[in-house]
Amino acid sequence: MGFTPTDFIWFNGKLIPWGEAKVHVLAHGLQYGTGVFEGMKSYPTADGPAIFRLDAHLERLYKSAELYDLAIPYSQATLTDASLELVRANKLEAAYLRPVAFFDAATLSVWTKECPVTVAIAAVPTGKYLANADAGVRVTVSPIRKFDNSAMPAWAKACGQYINSARAVNDAQRRGFDEALLLNSQGLVAEGSGENLFLVKDGSIVTNDKDASILMGVTRASILEIARDLGIAARISPISVEDLMTADELFFTGTAVEVTAIREIDGHVVSGGKPGPVTRRIQDTFNQAVRGQLPQYRHWLAFVRQEVGA
């Protein structure tokens, strides 16, 4: 998913031109990964663009920051306005937004207390995150394990934690797969490099939780609500590799991939090699919800309120 530059980036309190949003090479967040971030999307709706679950994403940003003693020097209301303003200023509709807050340059010590905090939000037009997403993706169970919550809580979305994901997905793609599925330190399924996992068995859906060393996805939570509303039974349970191999359907959820079917794991064909009926039902509902087409989910949308193309 390469990005197309836009006009403005929100940087420490104001919109500045894309090319001027730069940081020092000795930024602590660059040297040691000491930052937190979010990934969220705006979608076109009949009432103009709207950001999906902006509140939930920003709440997670502050929770992640707290864990790393990173005091974000702006209120959630300010970052909410900044996110909406950014979509407006860049005249975007379907966009991916990337808020990031990190310790900036002041020391080469590992401790962070001298470092100022820099906050930025970028927004770029949305592209497809995984190749082949519509037809379903091919994944491999990664030989690279997900870090344990006792080392770094996987429920926090911190920059440095993603070197684990990057290593796993690079390895998977080198071996010809679209995505890696990481096991946790107990050998149970954790999640994809940037997605949560669901399986479908006998018409019910199953997903794991915090204890499996996963990021508690905003999409995951939304899918659990959608499933309940559709009358699809859902169970939260640890997931083994054997559960994967005997599942009727498998799918990933996440801001970037939305709901994406898995059609193959390490050569084992899932659901006849195409998105299954339960996956498609949930996917269709999700796709309508994010575009404001279902009144019961309108409260998930933060409307940008702009004349598109103005």
Ligand SMILES: Cc1ncc(COP(=O)(O)O)c(C=O)c1O
């Ligand atoms: C490791 C990981 N798991 C799961 C997810 C899905 O989370 P969300 O649905 O909040 O985007 C993401 C993406 O943010 C992720 O990076």
